[in-house]
Amino acid sequence: MKEYIPGQIEKKWQKVWEEEKVFETPQYSEKPKFYDLVMFPYPSGTLHVGHVKNYVIGDIVARYKRMKGFNVLHPFGYDAFGLPAENAAIKNKIHPEVWTFKNIETIRNQIKKIGISYDWKREIATCTEDYYKWTQWLFVKMYEKGLAYKKKAAVNWCPSCQTVLANEQVVDGKCERCGTEVTLKHLEQWYFKITDYAERLLNDLERLEGWPENVKTMQKNWIGxxxxxxxxxxxxxxxxxxxxxxxxxxxxxxxxxxxxxxxxxxxxxxxxxxxxxxxxxxxxxxxxxxxxxxxxxxxxxxxxxxxxxxxxxxxxxxxxxxxxxxxxxxxxxxxxxxxxxxxxxxxxxxxxxxxxxxxxxxxxxxxxxxxxxxxxxxxxxxxxxxxxxxxxxxxxxxxxxxxxxxxxxxxxxxxxxKLRDWLISRQRYWGAPIPVVYCEKCGTVAVPEEQLPVKLPKDVEFLPTGQSPLSLDEQFLNTTCPKCGGPARREADTMDTFVDSSWYYLRYVNPNLEDKPFESKDVNYWLPVDQYIGGVEHAVLHLLYSRFITKVLHDMGYVDFDEPFTNLFTQGMIYKDGWKMSKSKGNVVSPDDMIEKYGADTLRTYILFMAPPEKDAEWSDAGIEGVHRFLKRLWNNIYSVLEKIKNVSAEKIELKNKLEKDLRRKLHQSIKKITEDIEGGFKFNTAIAGLMELNNSFSDYLNKTEEKDLNLPLLRELVEKLALILSPFAPHMAEEIWHDLGNDTLIVNEEWPKYDEKALEVDEVTVIIQINGKVRGKINVDVNADEETVKKIAFEEPKVSSYIEGKEIVKVIYVKNKLLNIVVK
Known part of the structure; x- marks a missing residue:
């Protein structure tokens, strides 16, 4: 029998998927569209399994929706500017750009090993000139509309990060990044006028029926x-x-x-x-x-x-x-x-x-x-x-x-x-330069579109000093005024990284467009995002800012929609030893190590089986070991019969006995349950439990049936449909099974199976027997049996007869196909 070797199978199918470009999404299709998006990561280090949970959830949705006949846009990128990358670069004495792209390469390879079905041709990084050019364009448009302005004000200052923080980035009086006590400082700063949209941001929460109530409440309270x-x-x-x-x-x-x-x-x-x-x-x-x-x-x-x-x-x-x-x-x-x-x-x-x-x-x-x-x-x-x-x-x-x-x-x-205008100025190096110059003659002048991007200089001392590192670079600072051509000085602050992430979901639609940030007709086709997936910690910052920017672009006539995300799912965190995973606590579990030991399919399946995906969950080495054993048992069951059923048709199935009827019923019950679990609120843990139950029924059938008596057409249907419903969770294993069944197609391109209503019908039911309200036994009866037949069978049941012998039966209450209660005295 063929041995289950995850490493070989997974590399093989990842290569095939890449060569055949199966996850590249056509811009338009006759199929209905489905935009499936996960929040992109800060590439300030390698991923641990806590990060991976987000991407696996998104991948289940993408693979399932493809099989349901949708044209699925499932892109990925990197929130590559900002403090996490810069601080890590300073610590490691390496330029932020070098550090960032090194980490991007590591993360990309990690995600590919997991088998996530991203359209890699749409990959973006917010720190590249072809992206931040359009972040600067967005600033200019906001400035032209009076939504970007500068004022002197008391601001939140982090002495450790040596930069300004927005109110949203202060948690219990401390910097959310490093935990340092925040102080006050009076500085000239740039702001976006989000308060002009406060009422709409508040009222339109009522339209977001696909958002969790707790997230909407957090936004309501923040707007205040x-x-x-x-x-x-x-x-x-x-x-x-x-x-x-x-x-x-x-x-x-x-x-x-x-x-x-x-x-x-x-x-x-x-x-x-x-x-x-x-x-x-x-x-x-x-x-x-x-x-x-x-x-x-x-x-x-x-x-x-x-x-x-x-x-x-x-x-x-x-x-x-x-x-x-x-x-x-x-x-x-x-x-x-x-x-x-x-x-x-x-x-x-x-x-x-x-x-x-x-x-x-x-x-x-x-x-x-x-x-x-x-x-x-x-x-x-x-x-x-x-x-x-x-x-x-x-x-x-x-x-x-x-x-x-x-x-x-x-x-x-x-x-x-309570909402205050969005403070976007940062006195740090690793960010998009604010596209403004100051001219003695013309005053404050926004850099026109044709002169964008204002490039971030590479050769700059970027250690935090309390003032922007760009303010020390005379070559960067000295420029000419776009209006009068006279001498001018550039703005030395860079933009808050939340500006970069406030519009990235639009750029995925046209990631390589050179003359504009996006094509309006394309984003109007794909947006709003049908399913957005990410951490609840972004409920106030990123999600509120994205809603604001979308409304601004709508009012300017660039997009037809004014809310970016139709449905939102916020996943729980993975903990180890009672703590959120972090390098400082030394409790990080590497996906690479787990894939090396168990395979990507085991890691994917375990992450989803741990708990309902919206709940926090504690990592267990024994738990992932258990899921690996389940996949091996499933593999062994399938491959014990695969050669026998390879050339068998499942077109005509004759069921010869109760065991075969029960197995086919369990198969179609499982298809129904797993479909409903995925459609009805991301109940992936119970969907996987359903796969485990089906495999138990499979094992039961094989153990109780002689080899010569195996129903091969039934087993062909079982293995084929089992591979299909397994494929979103363990896609590499499913692809291998599908191929070994003799199919010349890829399972990722197959349709999701439908369940047979007739197969769900039962011949027998279990009726609980109570005597004076206490359970005393149970019997199996024909589903069409009348009350007299059920009573006759019940009274002859030894356990029941011993309780009623010599007693007067006062009355009998029968709930059809469920309960028989005998009242005696």
Whole structure:
């Protein structure tokens, strides 16, 4: 019997697939299209099996959809700019470009060994000039539309990475890349105006029926829509006002102080001369605090009185203005009207600094004594101490008070978002240069399309210094103005890598196009992506930015769709020893090692069998060993009969006994189940369990049947269809079986099998026997047996008769083909 040697089989079929170009996708086809996309990797090192899970899931979908008759676009590439590659290159004392392309070659070879069915002719890397030229083109188009702008602002600064971070890249006050505490820095930075699209990004989430609810919720929370009022508080003694946004205008009569974020530019304007020195000490102290933890309810409230007062616009009362550590500049206007009676953090602050607390919403069921308040009253109630609004409910008062503020011209209705504009400037080398020049005569000028790309110079010292390495390269910096031809200096910052990945799914459609980023008619055919697969950690950053850029391109008329991904699947992580795999923990499992030991088909199948693919799973050496044994048993079963059935037809199958009927039924039940598992939510682990059950039935049949009595047409059908439903999971093994059956086609080009409804019909069913509600036995009966026949068989069953002998049968309840309950006394 032919031995199962994975290494030989897998190399052989990978070579055939490549030579015959079976995975190259025609741009148009009579078949319906299906765009199957996995999130592309950062090539900052080699892959481990945790990365591979993503690609295997995508490959199952691609192979299955091809067999279902779709023209499948399944491309791959590399998110090749950015900090991971640059930091690794610095550590290894090698140029980022050399390091990146070395890793790209390694990753490409690793993926090919796994047998992933990518169209390699569409491969892209975001760090190549023919790609980042169009990333720069996108920036220019955004700039022309007023969606790219530069401003000086307090930004998140990572001292370790020596670069600016977007809010989304700060997790619990730390850099998401290296874990260093993030500090603040004031810099001139480039931004994309994503806030112009906040409402659409929020509302259109409802259209994304194929997205997980938790991802949509994360995006909703990040966008953070709030409705309320903007109110102006005049500053006593200065010709200026402080604008605040509040969702609780019903509490305005209770405002007894104002609080401003330490990062706000207003602080320098408002502080009185005699307090400046003391203020500096306070700001220095606050700057050392975690900016996100300091806003929590539990954190110690710290403040500094600026020596100024504001005027409460509805009471005319003077109220002190403080800098407070629990206010973040990023949210609202960076200033709040503080209502200590009805906000816990304001309450804690007022208690600490002896500021009056004024009740303006009372509890109708238990009136509140302000003198005895131990915490803020934050529920709804009845308005008190609120002028003309006394006596009405606080909920009703909100709209009425906004009307009042608008009539008095001291406030207006407003919608605010937690979302802030997308900060894209990075003071690092390995990224797409921002295509802007600065001319004394013309000001800020975007580089025109015909002069793109602005090339990233190769011979640059790229160690992080806190300023862009490009700012030290005079040859790069000195240029001519595209408008007037006079001397100009280039922008030295590079773009955030999330800009590169915000449009890559479009470039796969026309990866080699030289005169434009993509052909509109082609992307309108292929997009939106039918199935997108990747980690949930990208729910806020990459997915939100991609949606934004797609909407911008739609509004500019380049694409007909305004959402990039119709269906989204977020896979779980693979852990080892209770930890997420990482080189630093030394718990990485190499796919190369697993392929060397067990073969790619075993690795693929085990990764999918470990757990439901959306769940995290713990790697087990015993688990992959078990899956390898299953594939070997399957192989041995097939090859024990393969020579006998090679030239047999499965056109006409006669079933001679129950064993043969059961085997054929199990085959068609398995086709039905595995089809439904793949179609109905990526239930790959249960699909593989179904293959294992089918193989057990196969073994059972072979063990109970003499060689001379084997039903060869049935076995031909079984092996042929088994190879077909196995092929997405273990494609190399399936291809070998298909070939050895005498087929001259490739299994990857075959149709997915249909199940025979008639084969699913059963002759017998198992009926559970209960006596007084307790299970006492079971019997097999003809599926068409009537109740009297079932009762007769049941009463004659020895286990049952022993329980009813000598007792009175009160009644018998029969649920056809399922249950017989005998009530006795």
């Amino acid at each position: 829509k709030s409705t309320g009022a903007e109110i102006d508080f005049k500053v006593d003694g200065l010709d200026m006002s402080i604008r605040v946004f509040t969702t609780r205008p019903d509490t305005i009569w209770g405002v007894t102080f104002m609080a401003i974020a330490p990062e706000s530019p207003l602080v320098e304007t408002l502080v009185t001369e005699d307090k400046k020195e003391e203020l500096e000490e306070f700001l220095k102290k606050v700057s050392l605090e975690d900016r996100f933890k300091r806003t929590s309810l539990e954190a110690e409230k710290e403040g500094f009185f600026l020596g100024r007062y504001a005027i409460n616009p509805v009471t005319g009362e003077k109220i002190p203005i403080y800098v407070a550590n629990y206010i973040l500049y990023e949210y609202g206007t960076g200033a709040i009207m503080a209502v200590p009676a009805h906000d816990q953090r304001d309450f804690d602050f007022a208690k600490k600094y002896n500021i009056p607390i004024r009740l303006v919403i009372d509890n109708p069921e238990s009136p509140i004594d302000v003198e005895k308040m131990e915490k803020a009253y934050e529920d709804e109630g009845i308005m008190v101490n609120s002028g003309p609004f006394n006596g009405i409910s606080s909920k009703e008062a909100i709209e009425k008070i906004i009307d009042y503020l608008e009539e008095k011209n001291i406030g207006k209705r407003s919608v605010q978002y």
